[in-house]
Amino acid sequence: MNVAIIGTGYVGLVTGASLALLGNTVKCHDIDQEKVNLLLKGRVPFFEPYLESIVQDQVTQKRLIFSSNLSTCISDADFIFITVGTPTDQVSGAVNLEYVCKAATSIGKLLTPDKSPVIINKSTVPVGSHKIVQKMIEEGVYQSGNDNVHFAVASNPEFLREGSAIIDFFYPDRIVIGSENTEALARLELLYRPLLDQSFNPPTTIPPRPEGFSQVPLIKVDPISSELIKYASNAFLAMKISFINEIANISDRLGGNIHDISRGIGLDRRIGPHFLKSGLGWGGSCFGKDLKGLVFDASASGYNPKVLTAVLESNSLQRTVPILKLQSYLKSLRGKSIGVLGLSFKPDTDDLRDAPSIEIIKKLVDLHAIVKVYDPVAMNHFRANYPSLPIKYANDEYDLVNSLDGLILVTEWDQFTQLDWKKIYDKMKHKVVVDGRNVLDKNCLEAIGFVYYGIGS
Numbered sequence: 001m002n003v004a005i006i007g008t009g010y011v012g013l014v015t016g017a018s019l020a021l022l023g024n025t026v027k028c029h030d031i032d033q034e035k036v037n038l039l040l041k042g043r044v045p046f047f048e049p050y051l052e053s054i055v056q057d058q059v060t061q062k063r064l065i066f067s068s069n070l071s072t073c074i075s076d077a078d079f080i081f082i083t084v085g086t087p088t089d090q091v092s093g094a095v096n097l098e099y100v101c102k103a104a105t106s107i108g109k110l111l112t113p114d115k116s117p118v119i120i121n122k123s124t125v126p127v128g129s130h131k132i133v134q135k136m137i138e139e140g141v142y143q144s145g146n147d148n149v150h151f152a153v154a155s156n157p158e159f160l161r162e163g164s165a166i167i168d169f170f171y172p173d174r175i176v177i178g179s180e181n182t183e184a185l186a187r188l189e190l191l192y193r194p195l196l197d198q199s200f201n202p203p204t205t206i207p208p209r210p211e212g213f214s215q216v217p218l219i220k221v222d223p224i225s226s227e228l229i230k231y232a233s234n235a236f237l238a239m240k241i242s243f244i245n246e247i248a249n250i251s252d253r254l255g256g257n258i259h260d261i262s263r264g265i266g267l268d269r270r271i272g273p274h275f276l277k278s279g280l281g282w283g284g285s286c287f288g289k290d291l292k293g294l295v296f297d298a299s300a301s302g303y304n305p306k307v308l309t310a311v312l313e314s315n316s317l318q319r320t321v322p323i324l325k326l327q328s329y330l331k332s333l334r335g336k337s338i339g340v341l342g343l344s345f346k347p348d349t350d351d352l353r354d355a356p357s358i359e360i361i362k363k364l365v366d367l368h369a370i371v372k373v374y375d376p377v378a379m380n381h382f383r384a385n386y387p388s389l390p391i392k393y394a395n396d397e398y399d400l401v402n403s404l405d406g407l408i409l410v411t412e413w414d415q416f417t418q419l420d421w422k423k424i425y426d427k428m429k430h431k432v433v434v435d436g437r438n439v440l441d442k443n444c445l446e447a448i449g450f451v452y453y454g455i456g457s
């Protein structure tokens with residue numbers, strides 16, 4: 001089948017490359033010419049396991065094409081996916097639908113009577129946006145002056161996690177599609193059929209099926225429910241983390257061990273073991289943005305969503321916890337040399353969007369600490385995004401810890417758990433470590449002589 005992808009960011013590129021790997025011909029369009037140029041050279045502009053080799057392979061097989069010309073991409077498409085950004089408007093707090101609307105109108109202008117594509121919104125959007133997408137496409141059609149143009153609109157939210165996006169595409173927990181048009185739903189089911197079939201043999205270039213993976217449920221719903229499923233999923237996951245963070249804060253005061261507590265809670269099948277890792281707060285491009293979007297939608301409908309607003313507030317406070325722990329030991333941080341280990345919002349990505357490291361570093365700078373940072377992949381990105389922050393960039397972990405008064409582990413890159421902590425102990429001036437992700441061996445660090453603070457342990 002012929003597929004067009006509009007917006008080749010994380011979601012667009014993963015979707016496009018994966019659909020090509022399933023045998024479709026996929027044409028990807030982006031308005032960012034630099035991004036398109038990079039992709040034409042087979043380079044992926046961000047870090048995502050498996051993606052670059054799939055892109056290169058599919059480009060060679062001529063199943064994956066990149067172009068900055070929208071018309072080339074959609075002229076023969078059976079399916080057109082909109083996968084552009086939906087950031088929060090900094091002034092109103094509402095979701096900025098500008099990119100979705102522009103993409104929809106541009107598509108509408110180019111539709112012709114000989115094709116009747118399904119136009120699928122995969123961007124995460126406020127509830128009811130499918131109607132706006134429909135209207136914007138119609139507006140484009142009207143501007144083009146074309147008659148007899150047919151298309152259908154559908155919603156197909158994306159649930160991938162950065163760092164495991166390819167695995168999430170091929171082995172999803174569910175696929176959700178929503179439309180008022182039953183034919184569009186049937187056609188989308190056909191596109192996703194390979195993933196839904198139990199006999200599906202995954203391409204050898206991707207990791208094998210995770211243990212316990214079973215058939216993928218297809219959830220066919222109305223578009224409002226589809227849009228709300230996405231917001232509610234992210235809100236629930238964020239709430240689950242904020243819940244365990246709150247229990248960790250309580251445990252800190254009462255003397256429990258959060259590892260044991262999380263295990264004890266998670267073994268209840270009604271709760272489940274995932275997303276119960278406490279730490280210095282969640283981040284990333286979507287949890288905060290989507291929670292705010294849902295709060296906005298709820299408030300606009302006259303409902304005050306108290307649980308959701310509490311989750312946002314609690315997460316913002318959680319980012320101050322490691323600093324409070326350092327202060328409890330070092331007292332004033334003025335003139336103290338503090339190391340930040342990890343910058344990206346989570347490991348295995350260089351994404352800094354709403355990364356807790358940013359707020360923590362800014363707060364340390366405000367407190368007049370001397371801040372030094374290290375991250376295995378996100379430092380160049382950080383330097384480019386925050387050029388005026390007065391911080392030092394270390395060459396590696398051991399360079400970072402030289403003469404430090406305190407160290408905060410912010411991102412749990414695997415390599416940080418393998419460090420020679422005796423060597424680090426010898427290099428640091430004050431031997432205090434705040435493990436913001438509870439991944440270090442507390443007993444081992446304390447045996448070396450460190451003052452160790454976890455979050456709830």
Ligand SMILES: NC(=O)C1=CN([C@@H]2O[C@H](COP(=O)(O)OP(=O)(O)OC[C@H]3O[C@@H](n4cnc5c(N)ncnc54)[C@H](O)[C@@H]3O)[C@@H](O)[C@H]2O)C=CC1
Pocket residue numbers: 006007008009010011012029030031032035083084085086099102103106122123124125158159160161162285286
């Ligand atoms: N990043 C993630 O892990 C996930 C993101 N989402 C949602 O998917 C959507 C996209 O997110 P990302 O891929 O992270 O964004 P991104 O910012 O990485 O990519 C968006 C791309 O769209 C392009 N673009 C903007 N307007 C365009 C237009 N009119 N025509 C063509 N291209 C255009 C931009 O240049 C950019 O390359 C958002 O709504 C997000 O909430 C959903 C699930 C996971």
Ligand SMILES: O=C(O)[C@H]1O[C@H](OP(=O)(O)OP(=O)(O)OC[C@H]2O[C@@H](n3ccc(=O)[nH]c3=O)[C@H](O)[C@@H]2O)[C@H](O)[C@@H](O)[C@@H]1O
Pocket residue numbers: 124158159160161162163234237241274275276277278279281282283284285286287345346
């Ligand atoms: O809509 C989106 O953009 C995506 O948002 C999240 O995916 P992602 O942001 O890539 O990352 P997660 O693995 O969910 O982690 C988010 C944040 O929560 C933190 N986290 C996660 C799990 C946990 O137990 N504890 C915890 O603090 C992570 O460190 C990270 O800062 C969701 O997991 C995806 O399903 C969704 O598609």
